[in-house]
Amino acid sequence: MVLSANDKTNVKGLFGKIGGAIEDLGGEALDRLFLAYPQTKTYFPHFDLHQGSAQIKAHGKKVAAALVEACNHIDDIAGALSKLSDLHAQKLRVDPVNFKLLGHCFLVVVAAHHPSLLTPEVHASLDKFLCAVGNVLTAKYR
């Protein structure tokens, strides 16, 4: 799976239009992840996992920042997220299936907050982008 020039344009355009609001989208995506897929909570035993908790909001900002970083270096996502990739492989070891789940929840929050921006073409590009990010984060697992 390769990101086409169109995909890159679509993703950059989307992130550009969402702007700073993406921080909150990260938090809400996590809220939805933990509610819809309770097994994902097992990676956060040290967190207050009530909906909208300060810890979830803060972590959501981190996740959103990583996505923005990947978007800003969309021609070399592996390079941009290299340290995060090491972290997930060596320390966090989040099972790869969970990146798909979070990716899905992120799509849902974008759809809920910016329905007019998530045209079918942008939806396809964003889905591919999120897959690519997940692939990079799990690339060094074995």
Place this chain on the structure above:
Amino acid sequence: MVHWSAEEKQLITSLWSKVNVEECGAEALARLLIVYPWTQRFFSSFGNLSSPTAIIGNPKVRAHGKKVLTSFGEAVKNLDNIKSTYSKLSELHCEKLHVDPENFRLLGDILVIVLASHFTRDFTPSCQFAWQKLVSVVAHALARKYH
């Protein structure tokens, strides 16, 4: 048998009562074919699927999308009996249509995204939870008679 809380049933049925089945069905199927192009393999008789615009405007896609979502409505009406509701359809998808059940999961997730875009803030995390459960149960029921 799947257990539904009163809240989950309420979230599902009240949202469903506001769904335009024709529009949502058409959109869900079109997005499936656009976002996961390999799913087009089942629709070689549908004519022009060469671009997102072609897919969205394709009358066969719209009609089939409506058909699929109308059938989904049967699950909403029979939440306590989804397995038997889809028994024959499961056999059909296995024996005649040869559809990999993974496609039911893909379509279910696309439907959730379409609902989110239509209902925006009303599609709360609790609402999503109930609907993820429903699409998962439907996918499971449709795969149940596979052999």
